[in-house]
Amino acid sequence: MEPEEQIQLIKKNTVEIIQESELLRRITSKGSLRIKLGVDPTTSDIHLGHSIVLSKLRCFQDLGHKVILLIGDFTARVGDPSGRNKTRKPLSIKEIAANARTYREQAFKILAPKKTEVLFNSEWLAKMNFSDVLKLASYYTVARMLERDDFSLRYQKKYPIGLHEFMYPLMQAYDSVAMHADVELGGTDQKFNLLLGRQIQKAYGEPSQIVITMPLLEGIDGSKKMSKSLGNYIGVTEPPYEMYGKVMSIPDELIFKYFRLLTxxxxxxxxxxxxxxKEGRLHPGKAKEELAERIVSSYHSKSGAKVAKERFEAIFKRKETPTDIPSYILASDEMKEGKIWIVRILQLTGLANSGSEARRLIKQGGVKWDEKIVKDIGWEVSPGESHVLQAGKRKFIRIVRKSQ
Amino acid sequence: MEPEEQIQLIKKNTVEIIQESELLRRITSKGSLRIKLGVDPTTSDIHLGHSIVLSKLRCFQDLGHKVILLIGDFTARVGDPSGRNKTRKPLSIKEIAANARTYREQAFKILAPKKTEVLFNSEWLAKMNFSDVLKLASYYTVARMLERDDFSLRYQKKYPIGLHEFMYPLMQAYDSVAMHADVELGGTDQKFNLLLGRQIQKAYGEPSQIVITMPLLEGIDGSKKMSKSLGNYIGVTEPPYEMYGKVMSIPDELIFKYFRLLTxxxxxxxxxxxxxxKEGRLHPGKAKEELAERIVSSYHSKSGAKVAKERFEAIFKRKETPTDIPSYILASDEMKEGKIWIVRILQLTGLANSGSEARRLIKQGGVKWDEKIVKDIGWEVSPGESHVLQAGKRKFIRIVRKSQ
Structure with a gap:
């Protein structure tokens, strides 16, 4: 395809291309470009927030460019050496490999496997010695690093910033040097790091990469950025019914942003x-149904989407308890004298991830036992042969007492 | 010697001991301590400013402790990798070895050679990889590094600080870990770095070194810190007469500080x-004579000091031209038609280090040709067989025309 036509496809949904003219020149002169996406190997599950960047990578692949997933295993292996940052615990090589494998499998729901290369940055970073590190560090100044939003805020608020933290953006930037990236993609929150890559490549005598930023996606709560830790995400591997229901739960004002970015x-x-x-000719609920069907279809199948939709309607529109719900077999040694605490059973079945989540669900009136709301946090259930336990609007589990 | 008595000797002339109680405990429990002095291998010539710290090291040696000169060859070899700092050009291994050799020879005018160990920090720093560097960097924060006077000033004035510059103090601090220093000495201007050593040792699970700061010595101009680059120094290898004359030139208010720190x-x-x-019973000139004699005696000999004194008095008190002055043999090809420019001859003889210094000396009326002041910068001399050229008060050279 002609470079100018490629640019038109690439531009769709992007926030910024720095610089578009460079991208045009690079495609014209080089033909096939090396497109980088940095992947944090501390997480493995991909959600629809990630899919925006991955879809853009897929667009590059379809245009004949080479996509490289760069697994930041070196940083993950080092963790936060000071131990100050609890979220940056070092991962073992095994954990990283497992996460990278999962990530790759999930990413291949969007990317073309044969046109995707996977690299690990420990390949070059682990080999760098003190002189190499000093050289890298010499290409950036303290003042400019402190201009980065998060550092700037922490510095002003007098929260400690470890000196090593200043090295992480430089490491990511150096990756672009080592892998000869022509283009790097990321969310708008990555702009500082992506631009640093340009500068560091230049310092090492490489052509500067073109930076493309993509919009961030609000989660299903409609307010915060979609993220696993906030729980407001839709995972690309979630079963059709879960995915369908989650899309149906987004606030109306997000419908068309989701349409634009996810279909x-x-x-x-x-x-x-x-x-x-806007003219009142399309009901938000109808629009959402189409959105949900399209999203579920793209990650599963049209028929999967149809079944999900029917089930969703049965439960929400006709308030029925679904018939195809999973069962949890309650063993007698999980009970005491034939009784089990409601909080405990919510945890055992996985309807709540923790005791505190279970308590919160009950307090919010979100837990039902055989279609009756559970109000007492201390309730000791005496299960009969079969019951339906419900948490929230869409999660059901059948509790079956194990026969002696 | 009893630890308490040792402390009394060690305390003399120090500005701070952090902490004296720790030093007492360490001597009591360990007996012989490891005393560190960091040496910058970009310079080799030792002057009286350095002698203050070296004398304190000698005091430790006399008390049975081990002195370690730590040559910072790693930093010197790396230089400033950005090339921004012109004073931090990388030195070759050969240059560093030569400087270290000269430094050691000169330091042995004060230290006891057999009780002095010399280490090079490349031994451990060159072996550190990126993970090791991140670990080291993680033990200090950006905010605290920016509190260091020079960084703070540069940051406020918006002068760039390369990220790598933040690593240099950490490297010096890590040296204390690697060499198990019990005590580190330095001038008061080194206090930040010395204290950082304490903290980094602690982070690596080592006992923190005791820090001893010594006063800085004003140079013979009486205002700035003695330093080679400012030219206001007295080198420990300078010949007796030069040394004597320089001491005699210090301003009166420095006399007793010099007595205290240098004798x-x-x-x-x-x-x-x-x-x-103060009571007018001792004339400053007399006091200075004793000071000069004592200093020259300690670096040369009593007789050397005596000769220097006599010569000084002959020239300054009786305004005589000395008889034992060195000769410069002027070759005919150094002249044009039997003439030579006065500025050129001042440079050739080494009386001036540059053309501009030669011009300045002439303008100040500091140059004499056969005891007559030279006033014309453009003067072309037609040398006869032998002349005396004088620059400043104490430098004489006999110009001898080479016989054809």
Whole structure:
């Protein structure tokens, strides 16, 4: 495809391309470019927030470019050596490999496996000695690093910033040197780091990469950035019904942003739906149904989406308890004198991830036992042969007492 | 010697001991301590400013402790990798070895060679990899590094500070870990770095070194810190007459500070001289003569000091031209038609280090040709068989025309 046409496809949904003219020149002169995406190996599950960048990578692949997933295993292996930052515990090589494998498998729901290369940055970073590190560090100043939003805030608030933390952005930037990246993609929150890559490549005598930032996606709560730790995410491997239900739960004002960023509809097609909605000719619920069907179809199948939709409607529109719910077999040694605490059973079944989550669910009136709301946190259940336990709107589990 | 008595000797002339109680405990429990002095291998010539710290090291040696000169060859070899700092050009291994050799030879005018160990920090720093560097960096924060006077000033004035510069103090601090220093000495301007050593040792699970700061010595101009680059120094290898003359040139208000820091006189002996001087019973010139004699004697010999004194008096008190002055043989190809420019001859003979210094000397009326002041910068001399060229008060050279 002609470089100018490629640019038109690449531009869709991007926030910034720095610089578009460079990208055009690079495609024109080089043909196939090396497109970098840095991957944090402390997480493995990909959600729809990640899919925006991955879809753009897929677009590059379809245009004949080479996509490189760069697993930041070196940083993950080092962790936070001071131990100050609890979220940066060192990972073992095994854990990193497992996470990278999962990430790759999930990413291949979007990327073309044969056009995707995977590299690990320990390959070059682990080999650097003190002189190499000093050289790298010499290419950036303290003042400019302190301009980065998060550092700036922490410095002003007098929260400690370890000196080693200043090295992490430089490591990511050096990756672009080592792997000869032509383009690096990331969310808008990565702009500082991506631009640093340009500068460090230049310092090492390499051509500077073109930086492309993509919009961040709000989670299903409609306020914060989608993230696993906030629980407001839709994972790309979630079963059709879960995925469908989560999309249906997003606030109306996100519908068309989701359409734009998560479906293959053209801008015009989304625009026309948005117009219809504004004019009252398209009900938000209907729009959401289409959105949910499209998203579920792309990660599963059309038929999967259809089943999910039917089930969703049965439960929410007709308030039925679904029939195809999973069972949990309650063993007698999990009970005391035939009784079990409601909080405990919520945890055992996985409906709550912790005792405190179970308590919160009960307090919010979100837990039902055989369709009756559970109000007493201290309730000791005496299970009969079979019951339905419900947590929130969409999670059901059948509790079956193990026969003696 | 009893630890308490040792402390009394060690304390003399120090500015701070952090902490004296720790030093007492360490001597009591360990007996012989490891005393560190960091040496910058970009310079080799030792002057009286350095002698203050070296004398304190000698004091430790006499008390049975082990002195370690730590040559910072790693930093010197790396230089400033950004090339921004012109004073931090990388040195070759050969240059560093030569400087270290010269330094050691000169330091042995004060230290006991057999009780002195010499280490090079490349031994451990060159072996550190990126993970090791991150670990080291993690033990200190950006904010605290920015509190160091020079960094703080540069940051406020918006002068760039390379990220690698933050690593240099950490490297010096890590040296204390690697060499198991019990005590580190330095001038008061080194206090930040010395204290960082304490903290980094602790982070690595080592006992923290005791820090001893010594006063800085003003140079012979009486205002700035003695330093080679400012030219206001007295080198420990300077010949007796030069040394004597330079001491005689210091301003009166420095006399007793020099006595205290550069001679072996006791505090009481210096105090009594200072008292006599204040009461007008000791003329500053007389005090200076004793000071000069004592300093020259300690680096040369009593007889050397005596000769220097006599020569000094002959020239300054009786305004005589000395008889034992060196000769410069002027070759005919150094002249043009039997003539040579006065500025050129000042440079050739080494009386001036540059053309601009030669011009300045002439303008100040500091140059004499056969005891007559040279006033014309453009003067072309037509040398006869033998002349005396004088620059400043104490430098004489006989110009001898090479016989054809």
């Amino acid at each position: 293959s509809l053209s801008e015009e097609e989304v625009d026309s739906r948005e117009k219809e909605s | 072996s006189l006791s505090e009481e002996e210096v105090d009594s001289r200072e008292k006599e001087s």
